[in-house]
Amino acid sequence: MNFDFSEEQVMLRDSVARFIKEDYAFETRCSAVASQEGMSRETWQTFADLGWLSVPFAEEHGGFGGGAVDTMLVMEEFGKGLLAEPYLATVLLFGGLIQKGGSQAQREAHIPKIIDGSRLGAFAYLERQSRFEMADVMTSAVKEGDHYRLNGEKVVVFNGGNADYLVVSARTSGEQSDTQGVSLFLVPADIAGVSLLSYSMMDGQQVANLTFEDVQVPAADLVGNLGEASALIESVVMEANLGLAAEAVGIMGELNAKTLEYTKTREQFGVAIGSFQALQHRMVETFMAYEQTKSLLYRAVCALSNGDEDAAPVIHALKVMIDRAGKLVFGEAIQMHGGMGLTDDLDIGHYAKRLMMINTTFGNGDYHLGKFNALRYARTD
Amino acid sequence: MDTSFATEDLAFRDEVRAFFAEAYDEELQGRLADLSTYKEAVIDWQRRLYNKGWVAAGWPVEHGGTGWNSTQKFIYETERAAAGIPDVIPFGLAMVGHVIYTFGNEEQKARFLPRILNSDDWWCQGYSEPGSGSDLASLKTSAVVDGDDYIVNGAKIWTSYAQHADWIFCLVRTSTEGKKQEGISFLLIDMTTPGINVKPIATIDDHHSLNEVEFADVRVPIANRIGEQDKGWTYAKALLAHERTNIAGVADSKRSLGQVRTFAKKEINGGVALIDDPVFQSRLSSIDIDLMALEYTELRVLAAVSAGGAPGAESSLLKIKGTEVQQAIQELQMEVAGYYQGLLVDDLSVEQLGHSFGRAARQSYMYGRAATIYGGSNEVQKNIIAKAVLGL
Numbered sequence A: 001m002n003f004d005f006s007e008e009q010v011m012l013r014d015s016v017a018r019f020i021k022e023d024y025a026f027e028t029r030c031s032a033v034a035s036q037e038g039m040s041r042e043t044w045q046t047f048a049d050l051g052w053l054s055v056p057f058a059e060e061h062g063g064f065g066g067g068a069v070d071t072m073l074v075m076e077e078f079g080k081g082l083l084a085e086p087y088l089a090t091v092l093l094f095g096g097l098i099q100k101g102g103s104q105a106q107r108e109a110h111i112p113k114i115i116d117g118s119r120l121g122a123f124a125y126l127e128r129q130s131r132f133e134m135a136d137v138m139t140s141a142v143k144e145g146d147h148y149r150l151n152g153e154k155v156v157v158f159n160g161g162n163a164d165y166l167v168v169s170a171r172t173s174g175e176q177s178d179t180q181g182v183s184l185f186l187v188p189a190d191i192a193g194v195s196l197l198s199y200s201m202m203d204g205q206q207v208a209n210l211t212f213e214d215v216q217v218p219a220a221d222l223v224g225n226l227g228e229a230s231a232l233i234e235s236v237v238m239e240a241n242l243g244l245a246a247e248a249v250g251i252m253g254e255l256n257a258k259t260l261e262y263t264k265t266r267e268q269f270g271v272a273i274g275s276f277q278a279l280q281h282r283m284v285e286t287f288m289a290y291e292q293t294k295s296l297l298y299r300a301v302c303a304l305s306n307g308d309e310d311a312a313p314v315i316h317a318l319k320v321m322i323d324r325a326g327k328l329v330f331g332e333a334i335q336m337h338g339g340m341g342l343t344d345d346l347d348i349g350h351y352a353k354r355l356m357m358i359n360t361t362f363g364n365g366d367y368h369l370g371k372f373n374a375l376r377y378a379r380t381d
Numbered sequence B: 001m002d003t004s005f006a007t008e009d010l011a012f013r014d015e016v017r018a019f020f021a022e023a024y025d026e027e028l029q030g031r032l033a034d035l036s037t038y039k040e041a042v043i044d045w046q047r048r049l050y051n052k053g054w055v056a057a058g059w060p061v062e063h064g065g066t067g068w069n070s071t072q073k074f075i076y077e078t079e080r081a082a083a084g085i086p087d088v089i090p091f092g093l094a095m096v097g098h099v100i101y102t103f104g105n106e107e108q109k110a111r112f113l114p115r116i117l118n119s120d121d122w123w124c125q126g127y128s129e130p131g132s133g134s135d136l137a138s139l140k141t142s143a144v145v146d147g148d149d150y151i152v153n154g155a156k157i158w159t160s161y162a163q164h165a166d167w168i169f170c171l172v173r174t175s176t177e178g179k180k181q182e183g184i185s186f187l188l189i190d191m192t193t194p195g196i197n198v199k200p201i202a203t204i205d206d207h208h209s210l211n212e213v214e215f216a217d218v219r220v221p222i223a224n225r226i227g228e229q230d231k232g233w234t235y236a237k238a239l240l241a242h243e244r245t246n247i248a249g250v251a252d253s254k255r256s257l258g259q260v261r262t263f264a265k266k267e268i269n270g271g272v273a274l275i276d277d278p279v280f281q282s283r284l285s286s287i288d289i290d291l292m293a294l295e296y297t298e299l300r301v302l303a304a305v306s307a308g309g310a311p312g313a314e315s316s317l318l319k320i321k322g323t324e325v326q327q328a329i330q331e332l333q334m335e336v337a338g339y340y341q342g343l344l345v346d347d348l349s350v351e352q353l354g355h356s357f358g359r360a361a362r363q364s365y366m367y368g369r370a371a372t373i374y375g376g377s378n379e380v381q382k383n384i385i386a387k388a389v390l391g392l
């Protein structure tokens, strides 16, 4: 047993860490967020040049052939830099769905382009009513000859405004929340009948609401099997959750380090505030929360890499932990910064907002606690 | 022991309800919600309260207050919050007003109190400095006598709504000898005086409330000093305790909790309403239970105060528990909003976005982080209780 990373993995992690440290200052990130697209194309191209967009993809498509560990290492460093660029949307979600569920032709058409940085993607799954239930899909796809006709609306689509291609979930049979009957379609963003409303969220991520009105999608652009997308979505979202958790761990580590530093330098009553035991014990709590979350992250990565049966409950547990520990860590960070913690020029509040959005993405802690309960106490009699 | 309302209390409640229903009209609400008309709308609303005789709930009758007993105050607060009406801006009516009628001279009372009551002057509070937050008594902004004036130099920070203010009440250093608390004076400063510069501070709730206020050779008449020179700390402390009783915000929390319930009925997860989810119910109920207790804690403090006691260290308890409950409700509201808790935009309609309360939830959650920091942080309140109540 060991928790060591391979030489290749260490190199990957160090190169991302170096970039974040040297070329991705908070101000750089904020100006990307403030730009029209909410991201920097130049930064994205750098990621392509450095090979980071290829990490989870198979070697046959020019990928790095990485696994859960590699994704974790990259995402943790991205977390520290509060990444604005759509790695989750393009590489982990859009790319993940195509890699796992796409046909050979679809993979060949898209994965090399994701890797070389020329293709941005998005996964359009959320609807107004669906909350955290990914199978709650009302967008419909009706077969007409060799086409499907798509109608409906997707909301809060990460990177929806910049994506060249979308994977869209739509109902091809069954009732509103049925697991069966959900299908995925690969749709160019500029296809006739799609209208787009872009806006940004508090964590700086650009999202879009997309309306589909009689959009004609060739039958060949179905991703995976008809009506059986739920399992595919679940498996891709599990890996994405792992990536998000790694990003959260990166953020929590930064928040703890910055807060610790602040309490050593900020003086009140003639001493550093870090000398007050009331604060010391709480910083020990946030330190322990970070370590515990990291442990659960490693556990989840191992479970997923080994294809363990119990990967699902571990991922649910991880989402719960990220939620609880994340709130503790950013709450204490803001509190211990006093008035400074409320200022927008400081990065503390921005890390907090990103953690909040990570928590809610693919279900918040309470939602996953419910799932965890259901799995743990499933009745077999 | 009896907390039921007498007949005249019920009549008072009906009167309050009827007045709010009529006076807090939709047109006014619209102007309050619009940043460009916010200030004049607040003044308009406070004048309606003044004309009704209700603007100064906590003031004694001889200074234009209501003279309400604790039951009446409780009823008024409950109805105000239930109607979704914001509290009055505290800096004049709930803060400096008390200092002026308690420690000011006759001339100051005659000059400032009527203008506070009629919302002619917008006040802000200039206590905190970059180097002096929790350790407020270490403040450095200096006031040096020059003829009939003080010359004030230094900087205040985190000054809420200084951008709207006509006047600022400040703690300034008039002596560096002896204990740091002993060289502080309480000054009332006209914001139009030359040498004052107000700079906005951008905050995580994306709403402009905080500012830095710089003073460069600002001339302030000695006549604008409250009480004696070097005794300002005593006056400020009396005010701080007062500020903290209002901070529990029980009535507003009850309303917010009700809103969370309403929203949670409409959020559906795979066919099940969030309000019917046992995990969610547990979270909601644990806040509910804290709030049930807090309501009575507040009533006990109010009753003690109206029986003649000054709000003491108990107000620290109200502040800590009140803000913890507020933050827990705000957090829950964010979670009910799901993905939409991240909404930032204000130029898209509810219909376009597909969500109604996410943006408001985010804003109150983010600003709400400050409640455990301002008015004496919760850590400082705990230190007060440890010392003053527990004798540690």
Ligand SMILES: Cc1cc2nc3c(=O)[nH]c(=O)nc-3n(C[C@H](O)[C@H](O)[C@H](O)COP(=O)(O)OP(=O)(O)OC[C@H]3O[C@@H](n4cnc5c(N)ncnc54)[C@H](O)[C@@H]3O)c2cc1C
Pocket (backbone or CB within 6 Å): A266, A268, A269, A273, A276, A278, A279, A335, A336, A337, A338, A339, A340, A342, B124, B125, B126, B127, B128, B130, B132, B133, B134, B135, B157, B158, B159, B160, B161, B210, B370, B373, B374, B375, B376, B377, B378, B379, B380, B383
């Ligand atoms: C939204 C907002 C509005 C405000 N409005 C006003 C206003 O209108 N006018 C005004 O004058 N001020 C205002 N303030 C300032 C507020 O009163 C101060 O922020 C507060 O006193 C804390 O000071 P600080 O920010 O310097 O934090 P610090 O004093 O530096 O404290 C940092 C952290 O250390 C903790 N700490 C400090 N001392 C101790 C101790 N002895 N033991 C344990 N922990 C300790 C604090 O609790 C805090 O968590 C406002 C602040 C905010 C955030």
